[in-house]
Amino acid sequence: MSGVFGQAADWLEFGRPSxxxxxxxxxxxxxxxGTVELPEIYRMVVEARxxxxxxxxxxxxxxxxxPAEAAEYRREFDAALAEAQARNAAVEAELRGEPL
Structure with missing residues (x-):
């Protein structure tokens, strides 16, 4: 992905645990x-919600x-990331006039 959609996908990677x-x-x-301050965007989203x-x-x-909570986090994160990437790819293809 490139452009805005690529940047959005990179932002989604922020929450991926190593x-x-x-x-x-x-x-x-x-x-x-608790060893580092939460990113400002994270705090803003939590406060808005x-x-x-x-x-x-x-x-x-x-x-x-x-371990069970960490595994669930990883499963949910991977599913949400895959969904967002697929959606972004579809929108990008539509903008380029490519068949889906």
């Missing part, structure tokens, strides 16, 4: 278990995910 790194049950790999009354993870709590 092989053996521990995951926070609340923030995935974003907080590195909170204002809309949605259930959101606590920004100041960190807990290591159990």
């Amino acid at each position: 092989g053996g790194e521990p995951l926070c049950v609340h923030h995935g790999p974003a907080c590195e278990l 909170q204002r809309l009354g949605m259930t959101v993870p606590p920004l100041d709590e960190h807990r290591v995910a159990t």
Whole structure:
């Protein structure tokens, strides 16, 4: 992918955990278990969802995910990423006038 859609796909990769790194049950790999500040965009999304009354993870709590929770996170992440990439590829093909 290229252009805007490629950049969006790169942003989606932000939440992808690497092989053996521990995951926070609340923030995935974003907080590195409280050792780094959460990215501003992450905080903005959580705060916006909170204002809309949605259930959101606590920004100041960190807990290591159990192996089962980490496996579920990875499954959900991979499924969401594949869906977004397929959608982006379809839109990009449509913009180029290519058959789907």
